[in-house]
Amino acid sequence: MRTRLGGVYYLLAWLLCWLFSAEPMQALTIGLTGSVFFAVMLGARLLHRPPEGGGEAELQRWIDRHWGVILVSSAAWGLVHAGVLLAPAFKPSSLIGTLATIGFGTAMAFNFAMRRRRAMVAILLLYLPGLAALALTPAGDRAELVTLAFYLSYLLLAMNRSHREYQNMLALELQLLEQRQRLDALSRTDVLTQLGNRYQFNNLFPAMCANANRQGGELSLLLMDIDFFKRINDEHGHSVGDACLKAFGQRMREFFRRESDALLRLGGEEFGVLMPDTSMEQARHLAELFREDLANRGFELDGQHLPVTASLGLGCFDKRDAGSAEAFFKRVDDALYRAKAQGRDRLELSRR
Incomplete structure (x- = not known):
């Protein structure tokens, strides 16, 4: 001008x-x-x-x-x-x-x-x-x-x-x-584990569902809950509990390594992984590997071995969700609760 x-x-x-x-x-x-x-x-x-x-x-x-x-x-x-x-x-x-x-x-x-x-x-x-x-x-x-x-x-x-x-x-x-940008990153990052937080999930999840619905792509969601985490806090103290949460986040990074994967702590001892362009079978294979490794190795914290298992719920975005991120999340969340109800340390797939 x-x-x-x-x-x-x-x-x-x-x-x-x-x-x-x-x-x-x-x-x-x-x-x-x-x-x-x-x-x-x-x-x-x-x-x-x-x-x-x-x-x-x-x-x-x-x-x-x-x-x-x-x-x-x-x-x-x-x-x-x-x-x-x-x-x-x-x-x-x-x-x-x-x-x-x-x-x-x-x-x-x-x-x-x-x-x-x-x-x-x-x-x-x-x-x-x-x-x-x-x-x-x-x-x-x-x-x-x-x-x-x-x-x-x-x-x-x-x-x-x-x-x-x-x-x-x-x-x-x-x-x-x-x-x-730093403040924005902090607002979207869980301070303890350095994974994405619930705010990040709430912003990212609907957008990824909309993209999968629009383009017909595959999107898998894995929800995980550390089994009997309250017992860990009660028996070993909150400092060990925090160390356990950090170790869990690090173990997630070892198995879900793609740049497109979004690793999240959704609150408390609940974690999630968003995997775009990933089929149910691919995601199931990774989730089972993670669950088995966690059950077999647990964590070494402060010189002591801490056995840890997790319950997992897995689902893939389906057009029968009618494009609804809420419906998709509920299916996977229901699968997670079935895994906990059926004995924990197991993976349950969402029902169609």
Whole structure:
């Protein structure tokens, strides 16, 4: 948007310089040529829109090309300003040319400070031809030369300051973004086991069910409950209970290792695994391996062996759930409770 406005004002500034010259009709060829040129530059800015898709490299190419248009416009206006100052016929409009140069330079310094080097080149292209022209004029124009030179130095200093402020603001925004991402991750992570928490499950599960329903893919859900966990806390203390929960989470990572799998602690001693693109048979095989390993090895905690088993309920998303995540969860949760009711340390599959 900024560069589009710049293109409009370059054209308007040229038209004012030409139309307020001593005899604009005698400079008709020059006037029309300048008008066509700046109109073409305006069209290039309007038509050269940023890419809607593509990666970072494509966006960088677009920025480079757009800055090419800006630099060409700046160089052209610098030459126009010099010509207006040197041509006697444009003496009545020389002040317009000078004020336009000051305006373009100021806009460049404060609006494009994030691209300091390119903006500095553009400002020099705007100013140096006019300063050179003033140096060639009679001594009476030395005051204007000195004033413009001082203002040019001010613009360069101001742009450096604006660039530093932009960098500081960008660094602060990145810190805030990183902090927000850390807080978001913490809000979705169980502190004890470092697995996803119930909040993460409540956000992820419906979305994965909707995706499976829409695309016809397979989604398996495994729910697990540590057997007699209250007894572990009562007999060994809560510190051992916490260590048991952490060890359980680590054991889950050993068996459910795909990046697409979502490992979760749903609350207390209840855990879950969401396995997209996984059939019931594949999930059943992994779940049985996990259950058998847990029953055979248990955990070594604080130098003592702690036998641990778990009850498991497993289901695969079915279109007969009518796209309902709640119905799917209830089927698997019912399977988990059947496993507990039928003696624990077993896997039960959800019923269709």
